[in-house]
Amino acid sequence: MTWSPGTGRAGRMQRERYGYSPVADRTFAKFTFFKIDPAWRRRDDTERAADKREFLAACEDFGLDRSMRAYSTIGTRGDTDLVVLAQSPNLDDLHTFHVVLGQSGLAKWADTPYSYLSMTKRSPYSEEAARPEICVSERKYLFLYPMVKQRRWYGLPAEERGRIMRSHIEVGRRHPDVSINTSYSFGLDDQEFVVAFEGDDPGEFLDLVQELRPTESSAYTERETPIFTCVAMSVLKALDALDGTASVSTPAPVSAADGSPSAA
Amino acid sequence: MTWSPGTGRAGRMQRERYGYSPVADRTFAKFTFFKIDPAWRRRDDTERAADKREFLAACEDFGLDRSMRAYSTIGTRGDTDLVVLAQSPNLDDLHTFHVVLGQSGLAKWADTPYSYLSMTKRSPYSEEAARPEICVSERKYLFLYPMVKQRRWYGLPAEERGRIMRSHIEVGRRHPDVSINTSYSFGLDDQEFVVAFEGDDPGEFLDLVQELRPTESSAYTERETPIFTCVAMSVLKALDALDGTASVSTPAPVSAADGSPSAA
Amino acid sequence: MTWSPGTGRAGRMQRERYGYSPVADRTFAKFTFFKIDPAWRRRDDTERAADKREFLAACEDFGLDRSMRAYSTIGTRGDTDLVVLAQSPNLDDLHTFHVVLGQSGLAKWADTPYSYLSMTKRSPYSEEAARPEICVSERKYLFLYPMVKQRRWYGLPAEERGRIMRSHIEVGRRHPDVSINTSYSFGLDDQEFVVAFEGDDPGEFLDLVQELRPTESSAYTERETPIFTCVAMSVLKALDALDGTASVSTPAPVSAADGSPSAA
């Protein structure tokens, strides 16, 4: 696991745009999960293409100068199909984006079974500043879960918590190809943390999580489900996975973040 | 956190209207959460405008001489879109308001995934009277959750509970820009308390909640979810956020409580 | 709280009708909660009036010689609109009533999110006989919840349980304007008890429940939610609250139990 702050394009853009000092360089992260009504798939090709195009346009517009990522959970879970991760240092930005997204044709046929709002902040267990952007790697998968710790954890002395977390981090360091992204939801949403790992090998990640079970920190976990295995791809490809139909529009640069051709 | 009773317009109006003595100056607070059926967004513009207008009229009428606030949760949660907070010292008032609201076009396309009924009362940890109105600030966000304490809390001696709460309050005092509004639901609804914080900076509130975790009082919490981050705005703007379409009617004064122009 | 058995009209009628001895004078109580499909409100006035009329007729027929009460939860909860409390010493009576009710137009647009079946019986903590009818007062509100006690409660010696309950009852006695109605569901439904309080002042009831928290008996509660604040009214008025439209038919005497004119 690498614990270094993101250095991605969107983070740079935010810094340029808002002129934040490192301390103020926190960002909101909003994970929105969509489950498409099976009835949508009964609509005809033209309607579905238009529905997706409107959704894509909202994402592309947001992503012009802010961080926008998409993932598909088709084939990994049954209760959600598509994950959109939007980031901004400004919460009203996220409100406005979801207002626009909600007007897209696709949103009229979608439920939102899960949603996580969080912020980055400086970790008490590290010297590094708050990250201006999370989930910036080009790795193939995102492994994501909301986490709540047992209250007795917070009753431990700070040095004790530090000691326990360092041994936890040691295990992560054995797997340098897995990146960790921790953001914080205290008081903003139901969980305390949103934990997201990026990796190319689900088997390695599975082994890592199993290796973490005997660590002392693991005993302080109150809740860490649901766990989502998300396949990283451009918004366009994630939309095309919904109905198995390639969109014909040329993808905008931002939406082709995974570098692959956008449609088969 | 400021623990002083509200001094808002609606509170004054209630005192004038009902002639309550300070001791009797308790109010009911009803938080009603609406999730709009995605199918509503498929209705045409004229229909949606009429649906919203009827909903707005009900709110404006109630708000003529009682406290009426609105918040949007679009972009912060996935299971609710709109929060209406209606307050009155008279419970039948709230019944009647919701009867009227239920007849509005919008309510015919809405579910109510959450609802909290509570009352203000004098706190055992303060000298102040019960508040005649809550959530009276002009701050940008409301952070809201229902709370239940562990039963063993109530088995502690009163002085012990007072001591624990005072150290909890100390932490809050370090953040004077966050206002707290506590109301009580014992026997009236599923939770014991409805806790609502008003602030302009979600990051500061997140930090405050995380600072409270190691306090002694935190260990006595049984439940404090779901947690809602709500964006304060006029009823009209909160309605317009539902379909991203500005209403053309001139907003009534009461519904423009946030002082901003009501439509883009 | 008054712990005396009901002396209402329906109880008398049951005794006359079935000739029960005091010991056999138990009654079944069935609380049925209705949530109306928002789509019902889109039906036209004539259809809704007919739908309500059929529902009312079923209730009036049952109430001719049995106990029938109605309550509205509009404005107090979001997951239910209407509560019907039907009582009879004969369970088949309740089955038949709900068969008839299910055929009414309104039931074709309603879900039943909650339902509690219970019976009265002689309390082990009182000398009084089982009540032949519950919820007989003319008070304005009913505060209702299903209750389950922790299993360790039943492992205490009977005299210990008696001592604990007496101190619980002492607190209730300080509030003579609140009537308690306890019925029993062991083996018949998911809860052990259905507890219903009648009162005119929700603030007083809230204070009473909060006063009960430090009592010893409170520590033995396993579950006591959901908690319903119900506004007592005639069946006709509770139906008219569903669509905010006054029915034009003359109410039958039984349905106007609250003595108020039945429609605006």
Add this chain to the structure above:
Amino acid sequence: MTWSPGTGRAGRMQRERYGYSPVADRTFAKFTFFKIDPAWRRRDDTERAADKREFLAACEDFGLDRSMRAYSTIGTRGDTDLVVLAQSPNLDDLHTFHVVLGQSGLAKWADTPYSYLSMTKRSPYSEEAARPEICVSERKYLFLYPMVKQRRWYGLPAEERGRIMRSHIEVGRRHPDVSINTSYSFGLDDQEFVVAFEGDDPGEFLDLVQELRPTESSAYTERETPIFTCVAMSVLKALDALDGTASVSTPAPVSAADGSPSAA
């Protein structure tokens, strides 16, 4: 409670048909709960009659030489209307029966909110063989719940468990008019046991369950809800209760198991 194995007609038929030895004489029991879509009640009389007729035909066919029982929960619960109990020593039989039942008109408008699959087996606390059929009495009500015991129960020595169960059984013996039917679901379904009591007097059963609370065995219960009070009747009558409309077809002998005339 009587703990003797069933001696019913269907059990005899199974023995004759399959030639089982007493040891092999186990049966599968499948409890299927149906909740009818309120929209079904909006269909016209002819359609509903046909829908019910197809459902009835599937049940009658199964019941020709296997155990088939029906119960109504209208008036006792809100989340289910109809319970069908099908028994066979052959699991594929139950699969086939539910395939056929699923094609009936009624099933096209029904959800299955609960379902319990279990088998009979010889009790470790009795000398008796596994029962070839359960729920064979002509009593008026069935009281049914799935049960899971706490894991620490299974850690007790066998003789200790035997001692505890015997005192539990003693309480049951005081109520000879209540028959108990226990079947087992370990590894086949979510619960460990399906416990079903047959009786004519719900008040007596309520008292029995309350008497069992202080017994030692009661402290080892992990879960025993939901609890269903079911009104025993022929399949035909249980179907007619769904829409309050008597079917005009002559009932087949098997469906009139309760001996009463099949339609009003």
Add this chain to the structure above:
Amino acid sequence: MTWSPGTGRAGRMQRERYGYSPVADRTFAKFTFFKIDPAWRRRDDTERAADKREFLAACEDFGLDRSMRAYSTIGTRGDTDLVVLAQSPNLDDLHTFHVVLGQSGLAKWADTPYSYLSMTKRSPYSEEAARPEICVSERKYLFLYPMVKQRRWYGLPAEERGRIMRSHIEVGRRHPDVSINTSYSFGLDDQEFVVAFEGDDPGEFLDLVQELRPTESSAYTERETPIFTCVAMSVLKALDALDGTASVSTPAPVSAADGSPSAA
């Protein structure tokens, strides 16, 4: 129970195709549960036949050189009808398969109430390599559940866990006709393990699970529900069970894995 790795056809095909060494021979297993909308059964025969044919084609295509199994839960559970188990060493394969499957007519009328993603890996309690394929037997039933262990289990020394698991395995060895298939979900899905047993005799399996309750390992189980009893059959037969109508197309060889004629 047999704890030997699978030697099935699909495993062999994978080895030939991908040239994996034994250590790398892990596979992903995706269990997808379908519940068909009752409204689907109201569609006409031709439509339903086409809907099933498209679903079957997707499964057959996947199964050409990968492991594909189907099971029916009709008659054993109420919340799911059909289980598809797809296996591949490549997670993108599973994503693509579910994209295709989602476009089939049947998927447009289906919900996915349960879904489990897991991987095989070498057991710490055995010398054997990770299995390249699970659920390869021709036995009639699959008994399946997701499992989570208590965190204190992972705090035990490895040798202690080994000792406890060996005595657990001893009990399984008494039932050689039951095959166990354990796969791992740490970090990939909500459970830690997906445990699947194959057997011909549900009664024997029930007895085995009950025998395991007093073992030491059983006390460390946190969750092991829901439990699914699944009837093994070809995809074609499992589809035909959905509407009780035999498809007329000739089944492809892969889909007739159970060797029985594919339609009545």
